[in-house]
Amino acid sequence: MTRPPVPTMVNAYAPGADLPAETAALIDRRTRVLGPAYRLFYEKPLYLVRGEGVWLYDAEGRRYLDAYNNVAAVGHCHPRVVAAMAAQAGVLATHTRYLHETVLDYAERLLAHFPPALSQVMFTCTGSEANDLAYRIARAATGGTGVIVTDNAYHGVTLATAEMSMSIGPAVAPGPAVFAIPAPSPANYPEGIAQGFAAAVTEACRKMRAAGIRPALLIADTVFSSDGLWLDPPGFLAAAAAAIRAEGGLFLADEVQPGFGRTGGQMWGFQRHGVTPDMVSLGKPMGNGYPVAGLVLQPQVVAEFGAKSRYFNTFGGNAVAAATALAVLSVIEEEGLMQNAAATGALFRDGLAALAAEDDRLGQIRAAGLFLALDVLQDGAPAPREAARIVNRLRDRGVLISATGPLGHVLKIRPPLPFGPDHVAIFLQALRETLAA
Template sequence: MAGPVTYFDPANAPGLPARERDLVERRGRALGGAYRLLYERPLHLVRGRGTRVWDADGIEYLDAYNNVPAVGHAHPRVVAAIAEQAATLNTHTRYLAEGVVDYAEDVLATLPAHLGNAMFTCTGSEANDLALRIAKLTTGRDGVLASRNAYHGVTTETAAISPSLGGVGSIAAWTRLVDPLDLGASVRAALADGLRPAALILDTILASDGVITDPAGLTDAAADVRAAGGLLIADEVQPGFGRLGTGLWGFERLGLEPDLVTVGKPMGNGHPVAAVFAGPELVEAFGAHARYFNTFGGNPVSMAAAQATLDVIRDEGLVENARLVGGRLLAALRGLDASLGVVDVRGAGLYVGVELGSTDRTVAVVNRMRDRGVLLAASGADNTVLKIRPPLPFSTDDADRLVTELEAALAGTGD
């Protein structure tokens, strides 16, 4: 099975309580076998608020996994903005509307000046797909470099550069996978092998590679790709909108100046909205040869959700909260007793990876934490890293609870 080994095995459905067993079986019949559920015992969630979610039995869980509700589950300002606009008008972008322009101007003002245009989609997959189209058309090349266990989406184009989705065997002939621990050397090797690069695309926290905060050789890799005629795409779908605690964007933390930036997931706090940010010259060159339209991308309800989310991030100081609480969390995790077997702790803000060095142990700890009322997941090519990425209002009490429960789960107590 491709992907994280923390997925539920449908063969275990007969052992579930009747209500969950029946729902799992109905889901399998209706949705098919390509979908996955998390954990040895899947969760049946019915409600969320802030950093908490509740299951069908009323059991509360601390959410340390879901970065999509960036400003917290069911944030009232986002809910109200969506409801008000949905009750007023929702249509596509072929009519004049203030909301899409207002939001574009607002979010573009947070980006470097050379990124002057926004093109809206519904998902991060679509955003990355569009960024690749722009890169390939404007450079006249088709080669793409991506990290060794990257995830950039589920379209035909983005799945072809996402080994974490379908395995290395699913990668297209025009893709080269590069080592996130030695980007400079591996990019040079790919270029020396004759790859004609349209783009180097990198998630700026290298989340699927196990949360690599400071990839070696990144500056050289970007320069070499540009010298060879390619572009740099910063995939901010996971780390963007303040998660790393050093401003809104991960590429700034790394000192990069990308040609294209893609965003999604947390952009609308759960509402499906995403975008590509690009220089006007790239958009003009693309638009001279290809028409862009997306029925739902940039619609008024999506823009209301995105605007409310961005406003809440600023008004509630959530970037600073990510820095402060993330720093406390990192320090506490790094201070865990050596006997608990933590190999490394990496992270920035509220995106943290805890390297355990063993697939089986990581899977066991993920499921122990679920049973202890804390949700997280696994990452890395061999699923040896605990992935922690909670909603941005995560508090110091939340962080302390997570560390306390993790300490017990690592020790194997209370199972």
């Protein structure tokens, strides 16, 4: 099948930009030793040296309000997380084939946040590994190989998951068993998103079977962030999950971006849809920057894989990772960060709506908790270059966001979970000044 065109990364580094000498030298050095495939954000890349809470600091001491990073979900360098990481590293840091109680303590605490049917967890180092493992398990459970993804998806950087990631560029073509369907937007499914998206899943399975491929897996980022953040109506994913199961496949909820309370009011994005997945992949926010990730499963799903294969990941769920992830989970629970995402996210959405009412360059707002998207338009049409200008001018004013969507015209706002009303006010003022300029 043909991969959709990948938009130019217009908010990225512009060679020749006027940069401090130290930053320019660092870019030259980076290019020389890291090669051509890496990318930098912003026309004038940031040289960051420190982070604290929702703030990042550059080499010249200037601070930036971070409205983008879900990696440091509980805030950059949270003291409790750093202390847990350091304490465990000072006692034991080894591989996962020895017994250790902390990983079991964490597994039990984590699973308590899931529906009872999702009662087992396997640990990895990255979300890419978790999605790759899910695909292996799905193949064993179903006897199939066919995968359904959305047409600007991102699910990882292993060979298998890169072939499922339409958004990362044409160097890796979709695998022969990967079938892309349109993202769940009103424009793509005017007949109704739940009905239309489920029908697209069924049609993809029909095409698989016509090609001699058996369906194995529907994988969906439950907020469809790379597709432009498609969230509503709540509940629409349940029909798609039923559709893939009717064809003998499994439903994998990719919670790497929306998980751990970000959507506000619930711990996981799939809970907005009233559906229990067969598997759930976790990643970036799990360790607040420490490389720990996982795959939560219904036991019957992994039974066949476990009977015929062994799973070993040298560092997936090691003692330091488990201690770090346990501290992150405790911070989310005890500091009320899921509840803060709901309250602050609602305030944020209202503020963006007020700005959009004053400026016809700002279009639809889509939001759940502290995950927000804002379309940028020119004469009513998607305007990726205008979006890139806004992203870069906000950076100049000390506020960090990015852009997303298949055309690159959607402002992507995804701050650390401690983001509060004062930070929203700073963001809105910077956006107001940027638009006025």
